[in-house]
Amino acid sequence: MLEELQRLQAHIGVLKSRLTHYETENNALTEASATVAEQHHAQVVHKNGxxxxxxxxxxxxxxxxxxxxxxxxxxxxxxxxxxxxYSRLEKSCTDLKNRFQDILSERNELRVIKEKMQNEQRHAQQEIQSLQQERDRLLQKNELARTKVETIIQRLSILGTEQDQHAQEIQQLAHPTEVNEEMQS
Known part of the structure; x- marks a missing residue:
């Protein structure tokens, strides 16, 4: 029995040593588990963040x-x-372009009309000048004729009474309004 008791004690010693070994392993695993749990919790918190x-x-x-x-x-x-x-502006631009073209064509027509009128004005002024020259020439001729008629009338009046009648007729021909006024008075 002693042998059995010694064997039991040896087994108990082995069991105690195993128990302490398992307890230290358990404590280490518990600590490791706690550390892992803390790390896991920290990772979860970090991941949640x-x-x-x-x-x-x-x-x-x-x-x-x-x-x-x-x-x-x-x-x-x-x-x-x-x-x-933009489309409205483009349409307006097209309208303005067309209007501008119309204005340009009107301007060109007006230029042609202006040049034509200037030519007509030049011709009219030339005609006026030629007519004035003709008038001046005719006035000079008329004045010359009047002086000749008056000279003739004076000569006839000097010639005598018989020729007075002819002088009056000539005077009537030269100045018909003057004679008419004298007759009316």
Whole structure:
């Protein structure tokens, strides 16, 4: 029995040593597990923080996307309005170009008319000058004829009474209005 008791004690000693070994291993594993749990918790917290940041970034990007889409719609609206305005301006430009062409053709016609009228004016002035020269020449001729007639009348009046009658007739021919006035008075 003693042998059995010694064997039991040896087994108990081995069991105690194993128990202490397992207890130290258990403590080490518990500490490792706690460390791993803490690390895991820290990673989870870190990952949750990253996820929160990413969600905030997603929300910001979503808001920016909404704003950009709104701006895009506004730009499309503005582009349509500008295209309409451009087409109206292009039409106005075409109308102005046509009007300008009309004005140019009218201006050219007016230039032709002006040149024609200037030529006509020059001709008319030349005619006026020639008519004035003709008038001056005729006035000189008339004055010359008048002086000759008056000279003849004076000579006839000197010739005598018989020829007075002829002088009166000649005077009537030379100055018919004067004779008519004398007869009326």
């Amino acid at each position: 990253i996820i929160t940041k990413k969600q905030e970034e997603i929300e910001n990007l979503t808001e920016q996307l909404t704003e950009v889409q709104s701006q895009f719609k506004q730009l499309n609206t503005d582009a349509t309005a500008l295209a309409d305005r």
